[in-house]
Amino acid sequence: MVYILRVNMSDLSIKKETVPEKYQLMGGRALTSHIINAEVDPHSHALGPNNKLVFAPGLLAGTPAPSSGRLSVGTKSPLTGTIKESNAGGVAAQKLARLGVKAIIVEGQPKDDKWYILKIDNEGGQLLPADKIIGKGNYETGELLRAQFGEKAGVISIGPAGENKMSAASIAVADMEGHPVRHAGRGGTGAVMGSKGLKALVIDDTNAPGVEIKDKEAFRGAAQAFSKMLLANPTCGTGLPTYGTAVLINILNEAGGLPTENFKRGRFEGAEKISGEFMYDTILARKGNPTHACHPGCVMRCSQIYNDAEGNYLTAGFEYETIWAFGADCCIDNLDQIAMADRLCDDLGLDTIEMGVTMAVAMEAGVIPFGDGEGMLNLLKNEIGKATPLGRILGQGAAFTGQAYGITRVPVVKKQGIPAYDPRAVKGIGVTYATTTMGADHTAGYSVATNILKVGGFVNPLGTEGQVDLSRGLQIATAAIDSSGLCLFVAFTVLDEPEALPKVADMLTAQYGVKVTVDDITELGKAVLRVEREFNTRAGFTPAHDRLPEFFANEPVPPHNTTFDIAGEELDKVFNF
């Protein structure tokens, strides 16, 4: 039986609910966003008892579909005040799907300050005391939980940042080695989990019934064909497995779109020393692993194991955005310091993008100087990690830190830190930052693909023409992919290979026994955006919020010396569909 698990933290009750008809062909983001919009009053305090936290594997989770292990986390964001979906890799989604868990809805709030573990297995869910892991980082939490519940248990957890309800707090999902390096990072989902008194979820899929596939043969055929296309694609089959996402450092630097020194310029003099190529060489020299999958069945394997100079494990899932944020944006060119920042964020449970952007704002405020890698690590470990007043400022993110210090050059949209692509040099991504339902988010409509990587055609990154149409199409497609459970990186193939998306439709058709067309997938994407917009509108968001901070319009960014000059009325056309 496929079911929804409803966990009420106010009375500690757990219910298995049948999946309503309308949610049958939804998964991942489609499901989290529909549930949040239907069940949460947009006026609720994000950290109060009336907000909810929803976990949902994608539609293809738990099947042999390649790279289909994304787990969506949905809630009202304490960072942005908008609806939020943030998804992560790791092993949890597939285990949940195999157990028949369509979604977990966590609601209410414990009346006392008790903390809980939600254990999910073939019997259902139960709440257990979390006393022994409270205050622990995600690494130790995972070790203790696997010691208690078995080495194969899937772990979802928050670190001290989530316990302290910081708006930059993430939810960590352990990967195949049990490392807590895959995160539902953006928007403070970890703070919501903390507000629910939930320290961790443990998923034991022993004797799980597995996912029912109506037409196994048809599914296998479509999955194999899709897999083959992914492997044949230069980005998905070669670029990502070799260099990981950090391959983008040199590319964006060359394009003049690598935000440097808190978005003052688009090229970083130390780019080479933090590049994917440099990282690859370093990993090989230290006997790490440059090519690593975050969940079973991923064929793109963009993760890696990054060892320290002594050859000991330091971090994994070391992404371009993280390296940019703590690197170029903070003028730090020491990859080991950046790797340690990544490790600390994984352990404390913090969004690396938000924290890197925050550090650069703190540097602009003079808290520490630009380029001070050791100072940055100290802030992460001893201020944020210990929840000192300064740590509580930084842990609330870039907008908050900017306000605390009276800084006006704060790169955020809807209070969420702007990621690793300067919107003045890559204008298509600026359209996405401004308009997405999520606050500044590159994954919501990755126009960089077409602006810079020339995937899915080419739209001049420095021009204003075509950017709105580009972002609209990508936002719709992304909402659909985020609902499927497929990793967004399949888009590099889908955008250039006309036969790829039909294979996704074929897999869904074979699995659910209902004809799903490519048009249905597009319509699902549109439906997701519509409910997200509906929530945000009811929460008080208007086109006035779909704008970049004024300094992007007023300050030209070198080397191209361009500003973000797409008019507000143009941005307002993104959702004309």
Next chain:
Amino acid sequence: MVYILRVNMSDLSIKKETVPEKYQLMGGRALTSHIINAEVDPHSHALGPNNKLVFAPGLLAGTPAPSSGRLSVGTKSPLTGTIKESNAGGVAAQKLARLGVKAIIVEGQPKDDKWYILKIDNEGGQLLPADKIIGKGNYETGELLRAQFGEKAGVISIGPAGENKMSAASIAVADMEGHPVRHAGRGGTGAVMGSKGLKALVIDDTNAPGVEIKDKEAFRGAAQAFSKMLLANPTCGTGLPTYGTAVLINILNEAGGLPTENFKRGRFEGAEKISGEFMYDTILARKGNPTHACHPGCVMRCSQIYNDAEGNYLTAGFEYETIWAFGADCCIDNLDQIAMADRLCDDLGLDTIEMGVTMAVAMEAGVIPFGDGEGMLNLLKNEIGKATPLGRILGQGAAFTGQAYGITRVPVVKKQGIPAYDPRAVKGIGVTYATTTMGADHTAGYSVATNILKVGGFVNPLGTEGQVDLSRGLQIATAAIDSSGLCLFVAFTVLDEPEALPKVADMLTAQYGVKVTVDDITELGKAVLRVEREFNTRAGFTPAHDRLPEFFANEPVPPHNTTFDIAGEELDKVFNF
């Protein structure tokens, strides 16, 4: 010549401009709100070069009209993000009016970190270096400026809070003794002044031409009649001069509407020890002055001189809201500690309402215990005063502090702290808090008058009936009064004495030589609200923001155990005019 002084801090230019026709019959709030709406892009960062700060005396300022010395300060608020008008007593407005200054518009931003004094005299304005007063509190700033520019100079200044761009920072206006105790308190106007590099304004009205009155005799007659009515009114003529606004402590406590322990209940066990009656006795015993005017010509004289136990001056302008905020809301019943908090806020340049509400939220977060008066003074002096990280959290106000500590019971509307009347026990004021263009503000439509004091009729404070109409009428009237330069306390007379408002119309008619009717005054109030709403709408505010925090609907407040149960659709009718 009456003129507008435009001060550009980017190029340090100062221009005298003729007053446009449309602004001739505007003053105070009407003028600041119209100018801000016309000249400031609502998307501008409140602390950036594109925000402006406008000072405007009221229409009757500088005339012999009683109690007409209010100075309006308008800007886009860094606290709320809305348009903001905050007005204060003190001597500045009358001096400016006598010099012919209709308004001062401060715009731009110094390119370096230099600080300036704006000196205004019969020649116009000039910018002088402020090096010697930077970092000083408002008390010492005033002393140094009067030593430099003469004892009669009017001083407007910011303290360290404004220099540090804290969202709770106020602008101080010195009273007749030169004490910096009258503040444009709410909404962070002081931070905007700080962002302009302006530490102080000094006004020397030597040889000022004075205010032209077209029909002196008619004016004198109307002014005298109006004055007589004020003195005959029990509140204006007796209550306020005797006990000051603190007379409300016992009244609100009795009504069960005195928010206590961060709005957990409506009665404070220590109310008697912080009451107006107790304060009156204390002042007399210490040879202070219970009855004191904040500017020449005020007949209500609600201010006082409060001495310490040794009989030395401690503070003045010691208001009900201040005593409530640091008293009942923080469970502190030591009036001397509260007076010291008032003094520290005056000196640091902080809004006492915002700071008291913030302290209660910090107490809820466990930063210090409820009732810890010495701890509170320490936070003000050594954390906020020294701009430590904790001070930077608290100095940004209640909403910010609540977020830093993950507290959900945070009494704010549009991020501005809710003042001294519980909206569950005095529902008419709840309507005003929710809907005013200013963020939670009691003065914007003081329904307490009719709900509790039975001025202007009676509307049951615990019922839902009639509250929206009451708030609407008061918000319109207040916007007009705030434009006249009259102290809002004249409303106690105006609401009960049908002949009072016609006298205001007669004064305006006599002064400006243009027929002004009571209807014209009402229309002016409506026009003010309309431009303020227009600005806020363009800034992205919607009816979704015109709501109280959810805990007021969900948590009944003792002793009446009532919630705020006026529906959102009803609140949305406030601006139906």
